[in-house]
Amino acid sequence: MTFDATTFLKHSDRLEIDDLDFDAFRDQPLDAEALRCLRYMHDVESHTVCYLRDVLVTRAHRDPDITSFLTIWNYEEFWHGDAIGKVLAGHDETAGTTRIAALRQRLPKGDRWQPVGFQVASALTPHLTAVHMTWGAVNEWTTQAACARLAKLADHPTPSVLLRRIMKKEGRHIDFYSSEASGRLANSRAAQRVTRWALRRFWAPVGTGVVEGAEVDFLRTYLFGDEDGLTMAERIDRRVDRLPGLDGLHLLTSAVAA
Ligand SMILES: [Fe+2]
Ligand SMILES: [Fe+2]
Numbered sequence: 001m002t003f004d005a006t007t008f009l010k011h012s013d014r015l016e017i018d019d020l021d022f023d024a025f026r027d028q029p030l031d032a033e034a035l036r037c038l039r040y041m042h043d044v045e046s047h048t049v050c051y052l053r054d055v056l057v058t059r060a061h062r063d064p065d066i067t068s069f070l071t072i073w074n075y076e077e078f079w080h081g082d083a084i085g086k087v088l089a090g091h092d093e094t095a096g097t098t099r100i101a102a103l104r105q106r107l108p109k110g111d112r113w114q115p116v117g118f119q120v121a122s123a124l125t126p127h128l129t130a131v132h133m134t135w136g137a138v139n140e141w142t143t144q145a146a147c148a149r150l151a152k153l154a155d156h157p158t159p160s161v162l163l164r165r166i167m168k169k170e171g172r173h174i175d176f177y178s179s180e181a182s183g184r185l186a187n188s189r190a191a192q193r194v195t196r197w198a199l200r201r202f203w204a205p206v207g208t209g210v211v212e213g214a215e216v217d218f219l220r221t222y223l224f225g226d227e228d229g230l231t232m233a234e235r236i237d238r239r240v241d242r243l244p245g246l247d248g249l250h251l252l253t254s255a256v257a258a
Contacts, residue, residue, distance in 0.1 A: 003179035005065060008172055012072040015079040015165055017086065024158050025090035033222055034154040035091060038084055040215050041146070044207040046081035046100045048074055050111075057115045058122035060129045069176050076173075080166050087159055108209065130184035130191040131198045134243060136177035138199070138251060139206040141239055144170040145232040149223040178243070185244040192245025199246070205255050224256045 030038070052074050060066050085095030122128045144167050151163040185192050208216050224233045233252035241247040 003176045005068065008069070008176065009072065011172065012076060015076070015083050015169065017083045017162065017165075020086075020158055020162060022086045022090040022158065024156075025087070028156065029091055030087070030154055030156055030159065034150060034156070034159070035088070035093070036215070037146075037150050037154075037219060037222060038087055038159070039093070040207060040211055040219050041150075042081055042084040042088060042095060042099070043103050043211050044143075045077050045084060047103075047207075047210050048077035048081070050104075050210075054114055054118045055132050057119045058128050058132070059126070060122075060132060063129070066129070066133075066180070073173055073176075076169050080169065083162055083166070087162070090158075103210070111209075125190075125194055127184075127188065127191040127194040130181065130188070131195045133177050133180035133184060134195050134199065134246070135203065137174060137181050137243075138203065138236070138240060140170050140174045140177055141236045142206055142252065144174065145236060146219070146223050149229055149232065152228075153223070178239070181243055185246065189245065196246055196249070199249055199251060203251055220256055220258075224252070230256060 029035075052070055055061075055070065056067075081100075082096065085099070088095040088099075118128070147163040147167045147170065151160045151167075154160065154163075181195075185195060205216055205220060207219070223229055230253070233256045236252045237250050240249055240251060
């Protein structure tokens with residue numbers, strides 16, 4: 001798929017939520033599982049700026065197409081976190097900067113060295129950008145699938161509309177990442193080898209290392225543990241299979257099985 005940067009920039013915007021009824025949760029609250037899932041999503045969407053930090057210290061920052069996209073991507077993901085925070089607030093839960101500050105205090109010590117690791121990796125191989133673009137595609141596919149699953153499982157009009165709007169935004173992010181990944185992998189067997197090795201060695205569901213491990217386990221079981229969820233995981237694996245040189249990794253289905 002070819003990414004149309006002009007259209008993406010034209011349609012980039014803050015997520016529209018002013019028409020959503022966040023007071024509806026007073027009479028019709030979400031069940032405990034759906035809320036637990038939304039806490040995870042709030043934290044991970046709000047962590048986007050930290051993922052951005054790790055990309056910008058690499059040679060990806062020299063590519064103006066990538067930096068244009070990342071600027072908008074970070075802005076849009078911020079509003080996803082903010083909107084999900086309003087669902088949590090509708091249940092009298094802490095959200096936004098108070099919750100995010102506490103989360104960042106709990107990050108593992110290794111987090112502070114992560115940019116150094118990416119800087120070194122970027123100096124060692126010109127193909128780290130291919131890894132980042134592929135990683136981004138997998139995470140956006142996963143996020144979009146997670147939103148679809150939660151919209152169905154929560155069975156509530158407000159998050160259902162909200163999550164569908166987020167999915168539409170994630171679709172544009174998918175277009176960029178998958179297009180960049182596909183082009184970079186098609187151009188270089190070395191990029192394929194490095195990306196394949198990195199995904200097999202380091203990939204884990206988005207949120208791993210940010211939220212607690214028990215939450216990652218809960219989410220993959222709750223959202224992808226049944227037949228419909230597994231079907232979605234298999235679909236994402238097939239999308240990864242179609243990227244040049246990346247067939248047979250089974251990232252999602254292995255994560256669900258674990
Ligand atoms: Fe998002
Ligand atoms: Fe996204």
